[in-house]
Amino acid sequence: MSQKERHFDLAAYLQERQTLVEAALDRSLPVIYPEKIYEAMRYSLLAGGKRLRPILCLATCELIGGTIEMAMPTACALEMIHTMSLIHDDLPAMDNDDYRRGKLTNHKVYGEDIAILAGDGLLAYAFEHVAIETKDVPYDRLLRIVAILGRAVGAAGLVGGQVVDLESEGKTEVCLETLNFIHNHKTAALLEASVTSGSILAGVSDADLQRLTHYAQHIGLAFQIVDDVLDITATQEELGKTAGKDLRAQKATYPSVWGLEESKQQAQVLVQKAKAELAGFGDRAKPLIAIADFITARTH
């Protein structure tokens, strides 16, 4: 780590941004009648988590010269969409998970019917929130954000990734191409949307957008490889969700294809590639560089 990077205090940065995002998420969704659905939506939306997607959105917006205020509604929308995908993925008809972030999953608390509707409500509200709450951003940019968010969560993104993931379950032979498809869609697509939306809000150039897109794709895949590794090496307490689940579900993972050491190695290579894309941005890219390092260093 260079002298410069050492001076950037990522822990403090993430803590500060998390606090801002938590406050904005809390304000974004007041409880009104019928209370149960708003409570269910808030239960999962405010259940903690790293808030990586909102933080990436804010960071890239600032990197390109925009403000936190411009990006906050989109940052919140990204977390609403991410939360919706977790609620629906946890359902009995899908991954059937009882715990998420150390708490009971949404359907365990509110029932399956409300959990399905809470996901739908969060997804719909994400778009409404961006359209209504964003200030000081030209309308054409906001429409690009709407299109990016829609694509990232739909059949060309999260939903498509989850479908292939479900199809692959229990199959003994899943090729690397399929595994990459799953994770490029289930994980990388929304991380990429976080980075591109933040920069588009600030009026990014095509060349810079391309660099930031590559950065996001690399850290997105690295993030998933590390997730797979942690599913094997971390304890349930560290993860806040059921550990060793992939193995029991006979899910194809990067460690199952490459082995544990090679997977860690590949994640490192991707993080280096991601950081190389940021070379031209100078010191302003410090947060994004530190976030890339954080992804491979994390233990949960």
Next chain:
Amino acid sequence: MSQKERHFDLAAYLQERQTLVEAALDRSLPVIYPEKIYEAMRYSLLAGGKRLRPILCLATCELIGGTIEMAMPTACALEMIHTMSLIHDDLPAMDNDDYRRGKLTNHKVYGEDIAILAGDGLLAYAFEHVAIETKDVPYDRLLRIVAILGRAVGAAGLVGGQVVDLESEGKTEVCLETLNFIHNHKTAALLEASVTSGSILAGVSDADLQRLTHYAQHIGLAFQIVDDVLDITATQEELGKTAGKDLRAQKATYPSVWGLEESKQQAQVLVQKAKAELAGFGDRAKPLIAIADFITARTH
């Protein structure tokens, strides 16, 4: 019926518009990898139906001086959202319906997991489709459309109505206020969004928007009252879905509160009120007037 109205051939009008909408929906969603999710989305999206929401959107856009082309992406988005709400409402965890529009419901054909994801995919795609495909409409109007669609389907609309509907099931005493809340949100909200979005695309004035909103609210409630009446009086063959379901589920309905005759009467009054709102538009409002009459006259 006046001489003028008799000359408007609603059946031919609806048939022509349905054909246009079907073709646009078919084009909107090609099948790509992973095929299963696109097939599941298309299965329900192209399963027929009256296409009332798209047709209302096109009709109000034309009424205010816009074109069918301007409104078609929003019209398709409304049908995607409507279809998504049907797929999720039919799930075993919700209304547990096996048939819809005379065909097996989505989860009976594709499984619960895919049905949940097909709904999510359609909802996300609705917003992407509006943002990407709409031509010749100022961006500020399009952002209003995004906000209207999001609100109509979220906790302040469809989702909120479904939550109160689920809570009311099996309760013997459901007051008229609750019943109105359910249907203003489950049915009228999206019909209202169809009418307001079509007129906003064409640059409607505030005064005309208010009139059209009232029109939509009246026909929305009338539509639901007639639905409740038909659930009792029509056969399964006519409905294309399970008949008498409300009674068996002990659902509060307008006939259960008002009786059958009073319900029919109230629907008529609402249709008259809806038509009165259109008085100032002259002959151009003929399609909307005929659609209002059609709602109480329909048998399925």
